[in-house]
Amino acid sequence: MRGVVIGIVLAGTLGISVLLHSYVQDTGSRSQSSSGFISLSPGLTETLFALGAGDAVKGVTQFCLYPPEAQERVSVGGLLDPNYEALVALNPQLIFMTPYHRDLRREMRRLGLSYEIVPQDTLPEIRESFLHVGVLCGHEEEGRKLVAALDRHMSAVSELVRDREKMRVLLVTGRNEHSGSLQEVYAVSTGSFLSDLLEIAGAENCVSGAVAEYPALSVEGILHLDPEYIIELVEKDPQTALPKLMAPWHALSELRAVQNSRVKILGGSHFTIPGPRITQVLDAFVAALHPDLKECVL
Known part of the structure; x- marks a missing residue:
């Protein structure tokens, strides 16, 4: 890290x-x-x-x-x-x-x-x-x-999470929200700025070595990865539609992330834009992965 x-x-x-x-x-x-x-x-x-x-x-x-x-x-x-x-x-x-x-x-x-x-x-x-x-x-x-x-x-955040155990995280940037199920799920693979930020925040990206920067995953593929944590990025504030967004994930009760209530939906168009606001993205990842550090970064 x-x-x-x-x-x-x-x-x-x-x-x-x-x-x-x-x-x-x-x-x-x-x-x-x-x-x-x-x-x-x-x-x-x-x-x-x-x-x-x-x-x-x-x-x-x-x-x-x-x-x-x-x-x-x-x-x-x-x-x-x-x-x-x-x-x-x-x-x-x-x-x-x-x-x-x-x-x-x-x-x-x-x-x-x-x-x-x-x-x-x-x-x-x-x-x-x-x-x-x-x-x-x-x-x-x-x-x-x-x-x-x-x-x-970045150095301050790295020091903040230095002694934390790394969790295997599935970072999702898009899916078909209208289907009512997990279809066309696009994840972040290693090599992108989002994956780098995830690692600095004290996590391990469970999608690595993919040919595409944002590979599409099937339900079977997600079950095989069995991440400890799932972070999904959506463009708008997810609060009003949170139950609808969470329902397909809750249906995958076999996942450790679901069993341990470690599925987070983060909203904002800035999450996928490379630029000066990546520090805000990094802080949001830290707050999601380490709730006790939320006041330290936000």
């Missing part, structure tokens, strides 16, 4: 030149008359605002809802299908994209739009994105401060 935090910090310190090279080589041509930024990712939008560059953000996707000020910017369409006319009209200095936008590069170049591909899939990548985006938007010092605050937070 402490090794995860130390490894992340070292990766950021020793591997920054490699990561920066991967960013820079995907930059398109820049126009001297252009200004401001466009973000095609909620995580990068939140990063820009957290760095203090919000005033320079001219356009965002329809899914960039935080901070609230982001909703006042021009909407340039969806995550993977932006409105190119809107992009050109805004004439940005730079468009921030993720590796999932690689298929857009050819059209961006054709239109003469400058872009930067910034990965945020893993915890080290999120950490490095704060530094790199900070440099690109003229807020380098703020980027360093954001990373330092993240490092301190």
Whole structure:
């Protein structure tokens, strides 16, 4: 657990030149008359605002809802299908994209739009994105401060749970809530930022080595894993629909997590967004796994 935090910090310190090279080589041509930024990712939008560059953000996707000020910017369409006319009209200095936008590069170049591909899939990548985006938007010092605050937070949590026994946890990010049963259950596998946060919080992800980052699990697969704890992430406040959400889990009475009342439903759109609010996600994991530490982190 402490090794995860130390490894992340070292990766950021020793591997920054490699990561920066991967960013820079995907930059398109820049126009001297252009200004401001466009973000095609909620995580990068939140990063820009957290760095203090919000005033320079001219356009965002329809899914960039935080901070609230982001909703006042021009909407340039969806995550993977932006409105190119809107992009050109805004004439940005730079468009921030993720590796999932690689298929857009050819059209961006054709239109003469400058872009930067910034990965945020893993915890080290999120950490490095704060530094790199900070440099690109003229807020380098703020980027360093954001990373330092993240490092301190992770180290403090790691120390807080250091002597706790690790529990095998199934972390669920989605399922068919309308079926009344556990269908199309998507779990978090090792290698993602959510799995890293789970480990720092003092748990062991019971889904490891999967080909997909968010593999689909059958009921039989869940029974085979038999996790000690289940945490399900939903987008909205789960309290009003909690009995309905919990019922399918309670039906699996063979599971140790169910027998020991260790099934937790956590609500909030920020849980699956890589960016500055991952410290809140980490704290929520700690509070769910270690109720006696709730007041220490929330």
